[in-house]
Amino acid sequence: MKNPMFWVLLTGMTILLIQQGLPVHSQGESQTDSKVMDNITVRQGENVFLRCAQGDIVTHTAWLNRSSILYAGEDKWSVDPRVSLVTLNQEEFTIKIEDVDMTDEGPYICAVQTSSRPRTTSVHILVQVPPTIINLSKDIVVNEGSNVTLMCQASGKPEPSLTWKLLSPSVDLVSEDEYLDIPSISRQRAGTYECTAINDIATDVQTVEITVNYAPSVSEGRDVGVTLGQRGVLECEVDAVPKPDFEWYRDERRIFNGLDGMEIEDAGQLSKLTFLNISEADYGNYTCIAINKLGSSNASFVLYEVIEPTSSTLVQGLVGGPLMAEGSTNVLLLTSSVLEKTTSETFALPAGPGAVQDGNSGSMGTHVHTYTCLLLVTLLPFLLKF
Missing domain, CATH: 2.60.40.10 (Immunoglobulins)
Incomplete structure (x- = not known):
């Protein structure tokens, strides 16, 4: 050099x-x-x-x-x-x-x-x-009513601006600061929070998950009617975080899965009590209890009997009384009785060729009515077969 x-x-x-x-x-x-x-x-x-x-x-x-x-x-x-x-x-x-x-x-x-x-x-x-988020709050689990503060810090040049928003469920909650304060948090404000750092060069986005715990709340019980010998299901639906444990009771006695022909199936926020073959002893009052670490809630149900319509009850409804309570035999008795009465009282002919009929008993309207009733009673046993 x-x-x-x-x-x-x-x-x-x-x-x-x-x-x-x-x-x-x-x-x-x-x-x-x-x-x-x-x-x-x-x-x-x-x-x-x-x-x-x-x-x-x-x-x-x-x-x-x-x-x-x-x-x-x-x-x-x-x-x-x-x-x-x-x-x-x-x-x-x-x-x-x-x-x-x-x-x-x-x-x-x-x-x-x-x-x-x-x-x-x-x-x-x-x-x-470009901006880089260098310090972000971790996912957190809190009880309902707690005060929550989220932090998001970023580096970059020019210095990035920061914004917070709740993604799901969508709530009008936005902060233009590295800190987001949520006083007395409710279950509606649980979800995914997004921090966005942005400058003239680029954007960096990261998320924080907030889980809010709260005591169970069981939906109102819905009574269920089931016929003897059929399958029946009682459903208990609850809103709770964390996921609750379920207990079923018949009056004061606790029900366990697989005993007395009953099965219990729990899936998240729903519990089902299934009766595989309803008997008379199964009808009555039942209680579902949902429990987590913050509390419990319950709902009551009634399992009642439903009687299916039979041929006897159908005839009772048609005739308007209990004549058909004994079954098909009474159908024939009723038919023959009515037919006999109708034949003897309605189809009586005059004494001779020149005899004159009484105006009250021989009119055309009476005959038409009589024939109609006779036809109905005669066909009734055949109709009941279908």
């Missing part, structure tokens, strides 16, 4: 002037050209090129960063593998810095010794960093 004293003096002055925040000159304002370029803004992870115009007859040239020399002509002084020489000729001296990070932000100086006088060109690199 030619004239090593030049590099020693240049480096010493550059370090001193940069630390003082003054413009860079090597010998004085009248003897040194000094140029300040516009700032270079680059995103973290990108590459940046630093260009310096040469001109005239250049004897020495160098790129400096803060207190160190990156390149002196073609000689690389920096040990950073990301720094490399791109162009060095009479017109241009350009170096490249790859994968720029925050540590690369700051002032850079190109120092050139020409045949006439020294010249410096300074530029400031600004590194933009």
